Amino acid sequence: MDCMKSIRAFRNVLLCVKLNFILFNCLLSFLPACKTVPVKREIKAVQEISSISPTQKFVKTHMKDGKVYILHHWVYDSARYVMAGYGSLLDINRNVMETRGGEKRTKDEPFTIPLTEVALLETNDPGPSIAGGLGIVTGITAGFTIFCIANPKACFGSCPTFYADNGDTLALQAEGFSTSISPSLEKNDIDMLYSARYKKDFALVVTNEALETHSIRFAHILAFEKQGTERVFVSADGSFYKCNNVYQPTSCKSDSGDCMNKIQSVDGDEYYSMADADNLNSKEEIIVSFNTEQAQELGLVIGKRQTLLTTFLMYQGLAYMGNSAAYWLAEMERGKIARRETVFDLLGGIEVFAKDENGNWQPEGKLHETGPIATDFNIVPLASKHLGRVDLKLRLNKGLWRIDYLGLATISGKVSPTVIQPYAVETIKGMESNPLGKLTREQEYLVTYPGDSYKIKYQLPYNNAELFLDSRGYYLEWIRTEWMNEQNFRKLHLMVNKPSLYLKRAARPYKKIEPTMEKTFWNSRYVQK
Amino acid sequence: MFKNNFILVIIILIIIILTLICSCRTVNAPRGSVPSRTGIENDAYGGWISAVLEDGQQPISGEFIAVSNDSLYIMCSEQVQCIVSSSVKTARIILYNTQTSSYALWTTLACIGTFANGAFAAFTFPAALATGIAATNAEANRINFYDHPRYSWQKLKKYARFPQGLPAGIRIEELKPRGK
Numbered sequence: 069m070d071c072m073k074s075i076r077a078f079r080n081v082l083l084c085v086k087l088n089f090i091l092f093n094c095l096l097s098f099l100p101a102c103k104t105v106p107v108k109r110e111i112k113a114v115q116e117i118s119s120i121s122p123t124q125k126f127v128k129t130h131m132k133d134g135k136v137y138i139l140h141h142w143v144y145d146s147a148r149y150v151m152a153g154y155g156s157l158l159d160i161n162r163n164v165m166e167t168r169g170g171e172k173r174t175k176d177e178p179f180t181i182p183l184t185e186v187a188l189l190e191t192n193d194p195g196p197s198i199a200g201g202l203g204i205v206t207g208i209t210a211g212f213t214i215f216c217i218a219n220p221k222a223c224f225g226s227c228p229t230f231y232a233d234n235g236d237t238l239a240l241q242a243e244g245f246s247t248s249i250s251p252s253l254e255k256n257d258i259d260m261l262y263s264a265r266y267k268k269d270f271a272l273v274v275t276n277e278a279l280e281t282h283s284i285r286f287a288h289i290l291a292f293e294k295q296g297t298e299r300v301f302v303s304a305d306g307s308f309y310k311c312n313n314v315y316q317p318t319s320c321k322s323d324s325g326d327c328m329n330k331i332q333s334v335d336g337d338e339y340y341s342m343a344d345a346d347n348l349n350s351k352e353e354i355i356v357s358f359n360t361e362q363a364q365e366l367g368l369v370i371g372k373r374q375t376l377l378t379t380f381l382m383y384q385g386l387a388y389m390g391n392s393a394a395y396w397l398a399e400m401e402r403g404k405i406a407r408r409e410t411v412f413d414l415l416g417g418i419e420v421f422a423k424d425e426n427g428n429w430q431p432e433g434k435l436h437e438t439g440p441i442a443t444d445f446n447i448v449p450l451a452s453k454h455l456g457r458v459d460l461k462l463r464l465n466k467g468l469w470r471i472d473y474l475g476l477a478t479i480s481g482k483v484s485p486t487v488i489q490p491y492a493v494e495t496i497k498g499m500e501s502n503p504l505g506k507l508t509r510e511q512e513y514l515v516t517y518p519g520d521s522y523k524i525k526y527q528l529p530y531n532n533a534e535l536f537l538d539s540r541g542y543y544l545e546w547i548r549t550e551w552m553n554e555q556n557f558r559k560l561h562l563m564v565n566k567p568s569l570y571l572k573r574a575a576r577p578y579k580k581i582e583p584t585m586e587k588t589f590w591n592s593r594y595v596q597k
Numbered sequence: 598m599f600k601n602n603f604i605l606v607i608i609i610l611i612i613i614i615l616t617l618i619c620s621c622r623t624v625n626a627p628r629g630s631v632p633s634r635t636g637i638e639n640d641a642y643g644g645w646i647s648a649v650l651e652d653g654q655q656p657i658s659g660e661f662i663a664v665s666n667d668s669l670y671i672m673c674s675e676q677v678q679c680i681v682s683s684s685v686k687t688a689r690i691i692l693y694n695t696q697t698s699s700y701a702l703w704t705t706l707a708c709i710g711t712f713a714n715g716a717f718a719a720f721t722f723p724a725a726l727a728t729g730i731a732a733t734n735a736e737a738n739r740i741n742f743y744d745h746p747r748y749s750w751q752k753l754k755k756y757a758r759f760p761q762g763l764p765a766g767i768r769i770e771e772l773k774p775r776g777k
Binding site: 107109111125126128130131132133134136138158160161162187188190192194195 | 634635637638639641642692693739740741755756758759760761763764765766767771772773775777
């Protein structure tokens with residue numbers, strides 16, 4: 069008996085030593101780094117205001133007379149050449165002269181600041197907080213991990229994600245080839261790097277943040293030289309349009325009410341609706357109006373990303389395949405599964421209509437961009453010129469789109485890009501020995517695994533340019549153990565062969581997790597930002 | 598006996614913590630002269646500058662007000678002094694004060710608090726210690742300052758109260774220090 073007790077005690081001591089050894093290893097791994105995290109202060113000339121991300125919460129506007137506005141919510145009105153926002157006005161001794169906004173900001177008139185009186189603009193990024201400690205972070209992560217196990221189809225699936233410096237921080241800019249989930253579906257994807265800060269020595273960081281294998285054939289930059297506030301947008305057919313002005317909408321109505329404050333600036337505050345509880349294939353309409361000052365060629369600019377509905381459906385399909393997923397995907401690769409209308413075809417894209425002189429809605433075009441991660445911007449050119457009021461209608465699937473921005477751009481003409489290949493690739497984390505060669509030789513791929521990260525460098529030719537990412541490749545989902553439990557060929561048959569009926573049946577399970585999917589998704593990334 | 602030894606171990610470890618923190622640089626400005634790191638977005642004053650001048654002149658320190666072509670404006674005590682920028686041998690501008698001492702205190706209390714865990718302290722104590730040291734160490738090593746001549750005045754002027762330079766029409770006598 070005593071002997072058994074001694075053995076147990078010895079085991080406990082051994083376990084304790086082992087655990088402490090692990091903990092102290094963690095501790096020692098932190099010590100040599102002595103990491104330094106600088107505050108980043110950016111000073112911008114007034115002409116560079118459009119390069120400040122509207123998501124930058126605080127902006128200090130230094131006036132020529134020495135006063136300063138500290139704005140916490142703000143927009144730039146290019147037409148009036150003013151910035152408007154809520155915050156405080158401080159005198160030369162930094163005493164508060166006036167405050168507008170705060171909790172009741174909707175009742176206040178915002179400050180309107182003529183940019184002609186502004187000396188310069190300042191933004192600050194205080195860097196990440198350490199307070200709270202790794203213990204709390206670990207606790208939160210563990211909490212979400214538990215939630216993720218309970219809702220496996222809400223967890224992060226990303227395709228390659230591309231980050232660039234937006235002047236304040238390294239910001240998510242694009243996700244590459246989201247629909248290319250197998251080699252046979254490899255294709256190009258063009259994404260606008262809307263908020264990337266232009267500089268001649270430009271860099272993108274590509275990461276793999278999901279349980280996936282990414283094979284990237286290339287990642288080129290498409291550059292369009294531009295002046296001042298000009299912007300370039302790409303249409304669904306891959307044409308690029310240079311635009312010299314963007315009108316703000318005068319009204320925006322959706323089935324659920326006014327949506328104006330959601331779509332007038334690129335601020336991450338998006339318009340979205342919830343999916344229909346009886347049928348995931350249900351449409352809604354948004355009516356948006358503009359006032360134009362002269363008859364000219366116009367195009368509707370849409371900044372949008374998808375909700376997690378398509379991610380849910382894709383993961384659900386893989387879960388139904390269960391242990392046979394590899395078989396089904398191989399069959400698809402061999403072309404043995406005939407192409408037919410899918411659930412994704414039924415959900416569709418965003419259709420745009422314009423109201424003609426007779427009050428009839430005329431179709432103008434359609435956009436379709438798969439992916440729930442990065443907001444992408446496209447233009448739908450309008451067939452005819454409009455003067456004065458322009459009414460446009462967007463028809464889209466309920467609960468499928470998150471729209472951050474709508475604007476009516478004046479098109480000055482079609483333009484062609486300068487294609488720039490990377491000149492260097494720096495491995496942040498990854499196993500590729502020659503990542504640059506993999507990205508520049510046509511028959512090879514840069515292959516990345518969960519947690520990998522590479523910095524891709526480009527030399528850009530112009531003083532200022534609009535940038536797009538042209539990436540090509542495919543990715544392979546890792547089948548999660550939790551999905552195996554859902555193998556169900558009957559439901560797979562229904563999904564593939566009767567997609568319309570399937571979207572009705574899938575409504576109920578989707579609605580159960582819809583409210584929390586977005587949060588769970590972003591907290592389940594393989595690499596936490 | 599066991600408890601006494603355990604307390605001794607803790608005291609030794611806390612000494613290690615303090616040694617580690619001291620081994621990394623902690624640079625702070627006088628209390629109340631700069632904001633905390635999180636307050637920097639909301640603060641419109643200049644950073645705290647300490648300048649060593651050529652030719653044995655007295656060092657000067659205070660709020661960094663502005664930079665002009667050949668001069669620096671610094672709020673010393675309650676009035677602005679204008680000094681020729683070429684007469685500055687070295688200078689350091691501190692943007693905010695770190696919270697190293699708070700973190701060290703938090704680490705110490707957290708470690709002592711694990712006494713209440715009974716046998717589980719065998720795990721929670723090293724965890725609290727590891728987390729606390731890592732966080733304190735990182736806080737102590739935040740770059741909260743910039744040095745001249747490593748950075749030119751042209752680069753450093755953005756940390757002044759008036760990054761655009763002293764605005765036309767402002768008399769330096771009008772300017773008051775923080776909190777006045």
